Every structure is written in C-alpha cells, then in structure tokens.
Amino acid sequence: MSAKLEGKTAVVTGAAGALGSAVAAHFATEGIQAIVLADVNLDAVDALAETLREQGVEVATERLDVTDGDAFDAMIHGAATRFGTVDTLVNTAGIVSPNARIHNLTTMDWERSMSVNLTGTFHGIRAVARALRKKANVSIVNIASVSGLTAWTYAAPYCASKAGVIHLTRVAALEYAKEGIRVNTVCPGTFPTALHDTLPAEALTAIEARHPLGFGAPADLTGAVTFLASDESRWVTGHSLVVDGGYSLP
C-alpha cells in the first residue's frame, strides 16, 4: 500500500499539543517529505522534531502565535520558499474558554477564544491563499469541534469560535476551489488532553457519558486529517468531517 502523503510538504500549527503532535507523527508514517512544526510554545516540539528527522523527514520548527497574521504570512511564505511549496496546512492551534455561563464571562474571555480559534484559522487560510493560490494543489485542514455543531453550556466562546471555523471553511472552500485550494474541517468529539485541565472532573465524566464509543485519543483523529490532507479526498471541499465516537448522534 502506498503512503498517502508521499513527497508532500506540510505545516502544522499547535504542533506541541496532543493532536498537533500526533498529526505530525502520523504524517511521517504516511511519507511526508518536509514539515513545519509551529506552536506558540516550542518547548515540547524539539523531541518530536528529532524523531521525525530520524525517520528522514525534513523538519523546521517555528514559534508562531496564530493571532499574529503577519507572522503567519511570513511562516507560510518561508515554508513555500524553503520546500518549494506547502501542500497541506493543518490549523490545530486552539484554546478552550473558561468554564462559565455567558453572564460570568468577560469580554476578554470571549475575544481570546475568537482570536486564537477563529482569527488564527482565518490567518492560516489567508496566508495560504496569499502565497499559493493558482500555484498548487493545496489542502487546508481546520480542526474545529463537535461543539461547533451542537450547543454546550458553560462554553459559549469556544462553541461560537468553532462554529465560526466550520462556516469560514465553507466560504473559503468556495472562494478558492477554482484556484487549487481545498478547505475542510475535522470536528472531533472529546479526547482528554491538556485542553481539559481547567474542567471540573464531574464535567469530564458527564461529557464522556455522552460518547457512545467512549472518549477518543489523538490517534483516533489522525486518519481523518490524513485523508483530508491527501489526494484521496481530491473531490472533497468545504466538508466538516465529524469524528466523535457517536457524540452527535442523539
């Protein structure tokens, strides 16, 4: 069986996180030739970079805050110059909002989620469109959440930002379909990571009970991301691929 990403190049944001690092590691097993591991916090990326290099992948690491649009532009431009092109951008960077109802949220709580989750994704799509439209066969994979499709209490900024990512994906898919850029979203259910450190244990237990297949793990999502990044999904764009252990069925 041939590798799905043979010879391709990728940029992964949030690469120090649970999902971002799993995606990068999986891309290496699928033949990725070169990858940029980008995160606001690079501490955890070095060990991953070393492992990928040992597997023959050309790796660059970048300290990137996705809320900085100019820095995102520079990173994509730099990667395209260094590697010849960027075939895939995976927008994984994300944060959760405080566990609170709307009347207890500050404007800053709201703006922080919007700025990282939604504006950060916008910056990534814009950077790729500016640097690579009409030049390549590019796939952008945005990581949203089932919380963008189903309403959660105590999580309004997170839900609204992820719903925004889903719809932004559809608009971007339409705008760039004729210029060689596909844009899709993966909507994960819950897989416990550092993202949930601020959640009370009883909230996590309640969330797990709503997943017919139980909680997932990053490895349960990497196949979906790889499919959307690869040419196997060449006729798929604007889609939100739900990977949630059945969470959104009822």
Ligand SMILES: NC(=O)c1ccc[n+]([C@@H]2O[C@H](COP(=O)([O-])OP(=O)(O)OC[C@H]3O[C@@H](n4cnc5c(N)ncnc54)[C@H](O)[C@@H]3O)[C@@H](O)[C@H]2O)c1
């Ligand atoms: N864990 C889940 O249950 C779950 C469910 C649905 C969706 N998601 C989404 O999956 C993505 C990854 O989540 P995870 O569980 O791996 O979380 P994680 O906290 O392990 O990883 C998130 C990464 O994003 C980085 N990051 C945060 N703000 C950033 C910024 N401004 N610029 C650049 N990088 C930044 C963090 O440093 C971290 O490395 C997020 O978008 C999250 O919303 C997660």
